[in-house]
Amino acid sequence: MEDVPYARIAREGWVLIAILALAGTVAGWGITRALPPTYGATSTLMLQVDSSQSSLFERNQFSLARVKTYPALVDSPEVIDGVREDLGLDPDEYTDATLRQMLSAENTEDTVLLRVRADAPTPDLAKDLANSSARHLSDLLESTENSERDGQYVLELQQVLPASAPQSPDSPQVTAITGLGLIGGLALGAIIAVYRTTTRRRLLTISDVRKASGLPVFGQVARFHRAGGGEDRTAMTTLQDALENITALGGSPRSLHMVVPASEAALDDEVLTGLLEAHASLGNKACVIDLRARPSTGEGARPWTDVLDPVARSEVAGTHREPHLYVSGDSAGAARLASTVPPAIEILRKEHDVVIVVCDSGSSALQEKLVGMGAWAIISVRRYATRATELLTAVTRLRVMNIQPIGVLMTHVPRGALENVAESWRTSDGKKLDDPGRDAWTTAGLDLLDRGDDPDRTHRGARALLG
Known part of the structure; x- marks a missing residue:
């Protein structure tokens, strides 16, 4: 049976526990x-008792x-x-049953003392009820116990301590009820925190990713806060660390990265x-180059087919703007993309240090x-949007194709939840991945690109591959 991760529960659920404890305290006081x-x-x-x-x-x-x-x-x-x-x-408000509930009496053990108590909604009424009932109880005793025919004992109840108006109510007990509310809130918060941590299906921490996929997290990207369109230094630092960790886990730098989002x-x-x-920093x-079924719609995004169009590329060059983001510009299926995109990627690899290709989890051929x-x-x-089952599905599909991901990039992490990703790595995470190199199709089909000096000839060769 798996041990309950108490430290993790406390770390992830302390805010919830504190809120419910405060709510319980306020509720108790209320x-x-x-x-x-x-x-x-x-x-x-x-x-x-008198007797001669x-x-x-x-x-x-x-x-x-x-x-x-x-x-x-x-x-x-x-x-x-x-x-x-x-x-x-x-009499309508204070019936016999009501007054009997308000009055009580007790005898202190092994003494001749009788204590008459009255509970009332006001201090003065409580005092008057106690004193009046004590007098009438004394009168009743003397009239019933003292008989003229039997004068052996004469009994008398004397009021030795008259009742006084209480300064504070006996109930409700504010401290006790408020304390119970605090304890109840803490208990409820702890129960919910334990349940949420042990049964959660959404990825919240590095440990969740490791448990669902067995892969290391090489980067946690902080949630962006761009004030007035400015740069978010914290988010940028986490991205830089993630990019450097890719090389640390992979063992050597590469110019082509394939990113598979586990969820939309x-x-x-x-x-x-x-x-x-x-990367620029x-x-x-x-x-x-975003080849998902629902690609990015960011500013400056251009159809990926522009890479293969010399006219479009010359227009872009004339504007002195570098088109960093390319998106899927047609409705071609994954199989067609697998045969048409590689030429564009090879062109981009000649002009860029790093080419990032984003594709859907189901694009097996690509x-x-x-x-x-x-x-x-x-x-x-x-974080907290991708489910563990979605990550497991994405990893399984890749492994079925004998593709071993180097790790997981976790995005939109609040600043207070950022962890030291390197501390979570294992010795086996640092294994270098074998470079599969180009397959036969790529070697034969892209030869036109590799040996072409003339840009126009290069593009003609690429279009020839596109058919």
Whole structure:
């Protein structure tokens, strides 16, 4: 059975736990404010027994035995009616059942003391109820216990400690209920945090990526915050680190990168633009050719077929603008792209230090062709948007074709969630990948490009390959 990752749960769920603990505390305090206050007042009576025919010991034993029977008398009609009449209470509002709930009495063990308690919504009413019920209880006792025919014992309940108005309510107990709310919030937050971490299907951390695919994460790209269109230094630094880590994991630099997004949102225009800017900051001339079914729509994007059109290329050169981003400009299927795109890629490789090709996970023929041209396979995921099953599907498809990705690029990572990716690497992650080189189709079909000095001849050869 897998151990529960308590440290990871605390790291990922402490905000949720803190929020629910605060919410529980506020809820507990709010409940105490909503509940009506109850004030308690107590009047203490002492039983005295006089007898000229009994010893002190006999009187003491008699009083201890008798006082135990008196607490139940506080609910008697004589006491209830007397209290209502003394205080002028409305019989409809303060019924017999209501007053019995408000009054109680108890005998302190092994003493002749009787404590009469009253609970009421106001301090003064609690005091008056306790004192009035104590007086009427004393009167009831004297009228029933003292008989003219049997004068051996004379009993009297004296009020030795009159009730006073309480300064604070006895209930609700603000501290106790608020504390229970805090404990309940902490417990609920911990339960949710454990459940979310142990059952989560979306990729949130480097550990999630490793668990789903077995691949290392070579870069975490910070979420972009471009104020006024300016450069985001934090995001750019993370992109630069990711590009340098590609070489560290691959073992040697390559001019062709194949990026396979595991989900639709894993690689957007902002990240693609950031990749080009990061390469430029490292002194590399790079371009992106996006061949997904839904390619980038970023500013300056041009159809990839312009690479093979000498007229279009001359127009671009005349504007003094370098078209870094090329997108799929037609509805050609993946199989046709696999046979038509390589010439364009070879042209771009002659003019750029790095060519980044973005393709869908299902473009098997195109992926095989790119790897045959010496491309590194890279998988892109988006934090908390890409599911573990989507990453596993993308990795499995590549491995079925005997393509081993060098790692995973995680995008849109909040600054507070950035991790040291190098600390997560294993010894096996640094294995150098064998360069498959060009396949037979590429070697034969692109020979026109390799031996052509004249640009027009080069483009004619490329168009010939396109048929």
